[in-house]
Amino acid sequence: MSSPAASVASSTSRKPGGFRSLDIGRYTLLIVLLLIVVVTAIGNPRFLSVNNLMNILFQVSALGIVASGQTILLIAGGLDLSVGAALSVAGLATALTIMSTGSVTLGILAGVAAGVVVGAINGMLVATNRATPFIITLGTMTFLQGVAILMSGGSPINGTGALFNVFGLGDFLGVPWPVYAMFASILAMFVILRFTTLGRYAFAIGGNEEAARLSGIPVRRIKIALYALSGLFVGVAGVILTGILDSGLPSMGTGYELRAIAAVVIGGTPLIGGRGTVLGTLGGVLLLGLVSNSMNLLGVGANFQSAVLGLIITAAVLLQKKA
Amino acid sequence: MNSATPLAIQVQSVTKSFLGQRALDDIDFEVARGEVHGLVGKNGAGKSTFMKILSGAQPPDSGQIIVGGKAFKALNPAEGRAAGIAIVYQNPELHLDLTVAANIFLGAEPRKALGIIDEKAMSRQAAELLARLGLDLPVDKRLGDFDIADRQQVAIAKAVREKAHVLLLDEPTAALNKAQAEFLFNLIRDLAKQGMAIVYVSHHLDEVLEISDRITVLRNGRKVAVVEGRSADKDGLISMIVGRTLDAVETHRSVAARTDPYLVVDAVSSEDGLADVSLTVGKGEIVGLTGLIGGGANALAAVIGGLDHRNLSGAMTLGGKPYAPRAVREAIARGVLFIPEDMRGRGLVMSLSIAKNISLAALKSLAKLGWLNLPKETGVATEMSERLDLNPRAPSREVRFLSGGNQRKALLGRAIFADGELFVLEEPTQGVDVESQRQIHDHLRSLAAKGATVVFVSTDLEELIALADRILVLRGGRIEQTLSPEGLDPQQLLAAIQTQSTRSLN
Numbered sequence: 001m002s003s004p005a006a007s008v009a010s011s012t013s014r015k016p017g018g019f020r021s022l023d024i025g026r027y028t029l030l031i032v033l034l035l036i037v038v039v040t041a042i043g044n045p046r047f048l049s050v051n052n053l054m055n056i057l058f059q060v061s062a063l064g065i066v067a068s069g070q071t072i073l074l075i076a077g078g079l080d081l082s083v084g085a086a087l088s089v090a091g092l093a094t095a096l097t098i099m100s101t102g103s104v105t106l107g108i109l110a111g112v113a114a115g116v117v118v119g120a121i122n123g124m125l126v127a128t129n130r131a132t133p134f135i136i137t138l139g140t141m142t143f144l145q146g147v148a149i150l151m152s153g154g155s156p157i158n159g160t161g162a163l164f165n166v167f168g169l170g171d172f173l174g175v176p177w178p179v180y181a182m183f184a185s186i187l188a189m190f191v192i193l194r195f196t197t198l199g200r201y202a203f204a205i206g207g208n209e210e211a212a213r214l215s216g217i218p219v220r221r222i223k224i225a226l227y228a229l230s231g232l233f234v235g236v237a238g239v240i241l242t243g244i245l246d247s248g249l250p251s252m253g254t255g256y257e258l259r260a261i262a263a264v265v266i267g268g269t270p271l272i273g274g275r276g277t278v279l280g281t282l283g284g285v286l287l288l289g290l291v292s293n294s295m296n297l298l299g300v301g302a303n304f305q306s307a308v309l310g311l312i313i314t315a316a317v318l319l320q321k322k323a
Numbered sequence: 324m325n326s327a328t329p330l331a332i333q334v335q336s337v338t339k340s341f342l343g344q345r346a347l348d349d350i351d352f353e354v355a356r357g358e359v360h361g362l363v364g365k366n367g368a369g370k371s372t373f374m375k376i377l378s379g380a381q382p383p384d385s386g387q388i389i390v391g392g393k394a395f396k397a398l399n400p401a402e403g404r405a406a407g408i409a410i411v412y413q414n415p416e417l418h419l420d421l422t423v424a425a426n427i428f429l430g431a432e433p434r435k436a437l438g439i440i441d442e443k444a445m446s447r448q449a450a451e452l453l454a455r456l457g458l459d460l461p462v463d464k465r466l467g468d469f470d471i472a473d474r475q476q477v478a479i480a481k482a483v484r485e486k487a488h489v490l491l492l493d494e495p496t497a498a499l500n501k502a503q504a505e506f507l508f509n510l511i512r513d514l515a516k517q518g519m520a521i522v523y524v525s526h527h528l529d530e531v532l533e534i535s536d537r538i539t540v541l542r543n544g545r546k547v548a549v550v551e552g553r554s555a556d557k558d559g560l561i562s563m564i565v566g567r568t569l570d571a572v573e574t575h576r577s578v579a580a581r582t583d584p585y586l587v588v589d590a591v592s593s594e595d596g597l598a599d600v601s602l603t604v605g606k607g608e609i610v611g612l613t614g615l616i617g618g619g620a621n622a623l624a625a626v627i628g629g630l631d632h633r634n635l636s637g638a639m640t641l642g643g644k645p646y647a648p649r650a651v652r653e654a655i656a657r658g659v660l661f662i663p664e665d666m667r668g669r670g671l672v673m674s675l676s677i678a679k680n681i682s683l684a685a686l687k688s689l690a691k692l693g694w695l696n697l698p699k700e701t702g703v704a705t706e707m708s709e710r711l712d713l714n715p716r717a718p719s720r721e722v723r724f725l726s727g728g729n730q731r732k733a734l735l736g737r738a739i740f741a742d743g744e745l746f747v748l749e750e751p752t753q754g755v756d757v758e759s760q761r762q763i764h765d766h767l768r769s770l771a772a773k774g775a776t777v778v779f780v781s782t783d784l785e786e787l788i789a790l791a792d793r794i795l796v797l798r799g800g801r802i803e804q805t806l807s808p809e810g811l812d813p814q815q816l817l818a819a820i821q822t823q824s825t826r827s828l829n
Contacts, residue, residue: 195697197690204683207672214630214661214669215684215737216652274674 028319032312033287040294047297054175060289061178062087062241064282066256067263068185069233071281072193073133074264076226077206077273080122081137083234083260085144087253090114090238092148095157095248104162111242112235118144119231123224141257148250157248167243178240182285185233189278192229202226206273258313263288266316287312330389331356331520332377332408332489337386339372344756346372347383348544354489354520359511361535361552362524365564365817366753366782368541370524374491377522378410379403390489409482410491413498415474417481419467424449426466427481452480456510472503479510483519490514491522496530497616508534526615528557528821542566557821565784565813583607585776586627586646586745591637595622598800599637604745609767609777611791611808614820619797620780621749627778628661628747629654641745655684658744662734664753664780670734671722678704678718680733684741707736712762728752728759735766746770748779752786764790784813796820 040047066083073080094111098104122140126133170177193199201222204212213219237256242248263284269276291312295305334352338345347369354360364370375381377388382397389395391406398406417426424446425432433444449462458476466474475495482490492511496504511521511534525531531538535552540563548563585606590599597619604610612620625631627639629648639646641657648654651661663669671680681704682689689700704718711732713725722733731752738746751767752760767777767790781787787794788808796804796819804819 195695197686197693197695200679200683200686200695203675203679204672207674208669210669211672212683214651214663216655216741217683218652274672 033283033290036287036290036294040290040297044294044297047294052293052297054179056286056289056293057179057182058176059293060285061176061182062237062244063256063259063263063288064182064285065185065233065237065240067260067281067285068182068189068278069230070260071189071264071267071269071276071278072199072202072226073230074261074269074271075193075206075273075276076202076223077209078126078223078226079133079137079261079271080119080227080230081134081257081261082118082122082141082144083230084253084256084258085141085148086115086118086231086234087238087241087256088148088248088250089118089144089151089253090235091242091245091252092151092157092248092250094163094239094242095160096151098160098163099157102161104160107160107163107242108239111239112232115231115233115235115238116228117231119234120224120228122231123227126227127220127223145250148253152248152250154250158246160242160246160248163239163243164246167240168246178244181236181240185236186278186282189233189281193278198222198225198229203274207275259288259309262309262313262316266312271317284316329356330354331358333389334377335387335389337373337376337383337388339376339381339383345544347376350386350541350544350546352539352546354522356488356518356520357515358536359515359521359523359534359552361531361538362522362541363526363528363531363538363560363564364541365784367543368564369544370541371493372544373541374410374493374522374524377403377489377491378408404485404487407486407488408491409485409487409489410493411475411478411482411495413475413494414471415478417466417474417478419465421466422463423453423460423466423469423477424462426477427452427462427484429481431484449480452484456480456483457513458510471498472500472507475499475507476510479514483514488518489520489522491524493524494526494616495523496525496527504530528560532557532560540564558818561814561817561821565817585642586778587640588623588627589638589640591623591626591635591639592800593622593626593631593636594634595625595631596800597622597626600797600800600802601637602795602802604776604778606776607771607774609771609779609790609792611787611794612778612780612797613782613787613794613816614797614803619800620795622800623797624661624747624749624778624780627654627745628659630661655741658742660684660738660741660743660746662738662746662748662751664749666727666730666734671730673723674721676719676721677708677713677725677733680722681707681718681736681740684737703740704736707740710739711736711766726756726759728755728763731755731759731763732766735763739770743770743775745776745778748777750781750783751779752783760786784816787816788813796822798822 046052066087070080070083090111093114094107097110098107122137125136125140129136167178172180193202201212201217204215204217205219205222209219241252245252264281265271266284266287267277267280267282269280288309291308292305295308330353332354334350337347337350339347350373362370362373372381376383379398379400379402387394387396388398390408393406395402418429421429427449428445433441433448435441446462453460453462458480460469460473460476466477479490495507499507515521523531523534532552532555538550538552538555538560539546540548540560542564583606584603586604588600588602590601591597592599596617600623612623614620622631626635629651632649641659646657648657654661667673672683678700682700689696689703701718708716708718713729713732713736722730725733746767752763755763771777779790788811791808794806794808794816795802796806806816806819
């Protein structure tokens with residue numbers, strides 16, 4: 001008995017956590033990914049060009065950053081529906097600060113700070129109320145949408161100078177800067193989840209909040225920290241998207257909340273929390289990017305695309321229940 | 324019972340196993356119309372499994388249930404209801420936001436044209452029904468505004484409305500005061516007179532003796548006796564419940580004198596029912612707390628473990644210093660580790676590995692500036708697995724794949740790794756196999772031998788005698804009796820637990 005048990009221990013202890021939970025749901029995702037690639041490549045050879053693949057990564061970069069942050073919330077049994085509206089607020093804070101001070105550095109700080117503050121407020125509301133995160137952040141989402149419109153006065157805040165030169169136009173070794181930012185976010189979240197007490201507490205709270213409390217974990221404080229952390233990612237995404245667009249718009253984050261949560265769920269993190277990986281989330285983000293890109297190349301209309309996206313999200317959730 | 328009285332329900336050779344362990348072994352059981360039938364037995368004797376089979380919540384492996392002239396291999400809850408079986412738990416499953424009348428008629432509301440609920444007719448019929456049962460409750464008030472005793476009455480009224488002819492009552496008096504219990508008994512007698520068959524499950528033997536026409540005794544999943552309520556007495560019942568104890572329960576007390584007080588509880592009262600409890604536990608001592616449900620053993624454990632800290636009066640000291648934890652983590656910081664009975668709900672994080680569960684309460688000792696030392700964690704978990712003989716010896720395995728005994732060991736490992744000085748456990752070996760039980764007892768003894776202090780709550784008589792240096796019987800939130808397990812017989816212990824409670828009816 002002892003020898004097979006020991007070999008299990010040694011073989012799994014070196015494996016990175018990201019690959020451990022390969023199960024039915026995850027394979028389905030990979031198969032769908034491959035099918036999309038094959039079908040589109042046959043329909044349009046341009047699809048597999050380096051240019052197009054880079055284009056896809058560029059397009060999903062802000063989404064990938066937001067989804068990285070959302071991953072740890074879902075693992076902890078939480079959820080933040082306000083990330084899209086918070087993204088707009090962070091972007092507008094960046095654009096407005098650059099416009100009034102002329103300083104890109106201050107603009108970046110303002111955007112990131114806006115994300116963190118909004119996240120921390122969400123965290124406090126969630127940690128101290130019995131209402132579900134879904135309802136609480138639905139409320140803050142609506143509030144922040146209003147704030148974004150007030151901030152912008154209803155029209156775009158244009159001109160971000162150096163920010164646009166870096167994130168909108170710049171690249172390094174042929175890869176646009178926002179793509180680096182996305183992979184850096186994924187890596188950062190991977191490290192947090194696997195190597196820090198904060199990450200471990202997120203798993204414990206999502207898996208069994210009462211057991212976490214009885215183990216002496218300061219559950220409220222950790223929840224606030226997790227929402228603030230997710231807010232940090234949202235703030236970064238807001239800054240980058242502002243650079244990409246060379247402007248701040250009150251609608252720039254619209255729909256990001258659903259796509260981010262969809263990417264996390266497609267990536268195998270269950271909505272009830274307790275498990276999940278950010279590498280799965282990366283897969284989910286890429287899947288969403290590939291689908292909309294392939295539909296563009298195949299000439300599918302925008303309305304139909306939205307329906308397909310909805311089907312994918314629904315299928316991901318249903319598959320997960322089985323797995 | 325007159326043998327000519329028709330049977331309301333008959334159970335023939337029902338057997339049920341869980342994971343190869345016999346929970347019920349070839350049980351025959353019958354209740355006549357108009358009979359009140361008591362069902363008694365220790366924890367784990369099979370009472371709750373039997374009730375679940377009767378109510379259709381679980382199917383038996385073999386045997387049959389004959390009710391309403393039909394024989395069933397297994398009932399589902401709907402069939403059970405249709406056949407006229409109703410079950411009322413100590414905390415009835417009702418809808419607190421609906422009115423009394425709406426609860427009674429839920430799913431069978433009187434209707435007007437177009438399917439609209441006829442509220443007036445419903446209220447009138449509910450009021451008539453309650454009056455017929457001698458109950459006086461305003462039918463149009465929200466059920467949540469009533470206490471448990473009233474809710475129970477509503478649940479019983481609902482059963483009558485559903486024309487149930489077999490009523491299962493599970494620990495019905497656990498949350499009632501004396502007057503409420505008295506009232507319930509009169510209601511039960513009235514219902515029996517009208518021909519209803521009643522199965523009454525309780526640990527309160529005095530009550531069972533008072534109310535029952537016949538009493539069935541279960542032990543280790545077998546029916547050991549059916550006795551007439553009139554002719555039975557408590558001592559006789561106790562010896563049947565416990566069984567003949569040919570071998571004295573093994574005890575392994577260490578001989579070290581334990582004069583050094585470690586935990587001192589001084590006149591503590593709590594909202595959860597503790598009434599002026601004082602207690603001194605020596606360093607290295609193992610103290611067992613027991614009593615009937617609601618007696619205060621669990622409430623005391625919750626106070627010591629730092630779970631219940633609101634509106635306490637009195638004081639505690641730990642290792643000579645004041646001890647007043649305002650959160651579980653403050654208790655843990657003082658080396659007090661609480662291990663709950665409900666492993667799945669409150670103890671383990673099922674989605675995490677053995678190693679991550681073991682390290683959870685002392686994760687900071689494995690981290691520097693929030694950065695985890697994973698190899699060290701694996702090493703610690705491996706060491707702990709060996710020390711506790713955890714099977715499988717695979718720290719990365721998720722705990723949900725472990726057996727109950729190994730899950731309990733993993734929880735104990737968490738407490739040990741968190742540098743526990745005082746272990747507070749609820750039912751430390753409930754639901755585990757004999758071998759794991761022995762191992763867990765050994766681990767707790769060796770911890771005590773090394774100077775740790777153990778306070779555990781248990782309703783397992785043999786466990787109390789085998790493990791504790793001292794057994795405290797709590798009743799009504801007070802420590803009513805202190806027993807030495809030396810030479811103590813399980814029957815004597817059960818008798819002590821069953822001693823006339825302050826709420827007793829005689």
